[in-house]
Amino acid sequence: MTLRSVDLRTEPVEAVLNRVERSLGVRLNQEPVVRKRRSLGARTDRDTWVRIERRGLDRIGVQGGDGTASAEALRGIAKPAWLAGIAWRDEMERVMWQADETELLPGAPVSGAVVTEDPRLSEEWWAAMNASLDALAAQHTNRIATPDTETLTQELVAGTIHRAFAGIDTTVVEWHPAHADFNWANMTAPVFCVFDWEDWGMAPRGLDAANLWGASLVVPALASRVRTERRVDLESRDGKLMTLFVAAKILGPYADPDDPRLGAARETAEQVVKELQAS
Template structure:
């Protein structure tokens, strides 16, 4: 990975900076700060996959997002270049993006402390996701087949009808968000999802902090409404599924409470 990262830097004409190496899950990705030939700060991320799996939604997510959204009025790091390489059955994609120097709001996707964010941040965040929601795409973040299977399995109720499908980032949590200025990171998995999906996802990752969780619901009034039930039950099922696999155990009790509320709201 380091050798291919260095080759990608040369191909994209950037210089990586020492001491900033960041490895992703299971060594699948390697990122590092860099500077372009013009001296602009950038981030060079390398992702690897078996050559026969180097396609599809996650592989093309960042590139598709650049074509669909650009920099989203400054709220999304622009993709500056892409370089693909293949070696002994493995595919490598290097993505050069504008660097985000602002720290994320949490080191963990699950919020561990209350946040005091200004009303302007919440207004900008909701407006940004509204712009995302109306972008036309054939990408799919949540499949009806998954909802039909997972919601009965983990919540014990039939999957609610989806009143409206919209476009979602689909991985909105506190480790993907910055404060001032507001940035939303990691656009691998975006696509169609039930209305309110991004708000419901952020709410799920905020369950340990009731005050901030209430602020999430205030920012996204679709949550708690009949139109938002499909998104909320889907997100709750997704997180309960991760708990069943031994992840996000800190959320287990709060997710159970949420699922009981969702069952009561079932028509």
């Protein structure tokens, strides 16, 4: 059975919201509901937040759909506490719905996933981001990261990079826990907090830093700041591979010719390719 393509920004969702209210014993503020392509979010009457995700069973993998709940075991990371959750299989389609209730965020998201202007973040913000990423990388998990809902394997790394950059040895050596969707829409300011943990798991070193770099390219000074702050990760061999992994998604066969990040991504990627070939 082919899974129906659904965009929750336009799909009727009243039945889903009502089911979540009954199951979690909350009342959702349905005006407004934050709607994304495959997730919904709303504040509750007990001053918490509920995020609801729709994911095909073929994109759940062996680790299940409990990313946000399992992230509660992580320590030393600025993130909202997980409070409760429910999951159910859709009666009509090969789809799982997952709803997680968490603490409210300490601020608004920095921007959309790709930033278009300098958010002017404080030194305290950068320090908190670094501390959280360092703490995350030092922990242990059996989960495997699922960026863009795809299980992150050595084969996926090689296939993605080689679509844009041929002749690169893509063998990953270091794997560490990563958020795997580390972009400006999933972090708050002025107080740093990272949320939406559904895809976290083991990933090549530098994935989160490379993702944030790729999401910053429209603002050159910000992209440079990201690379400076996460230099140790991004200058490692695996970090360079993750830079190409992210760049390949921008520059590869499905590139958007109007993407304002193209030039900056290509310039950095060409330099990284030279460094890898020389090593």
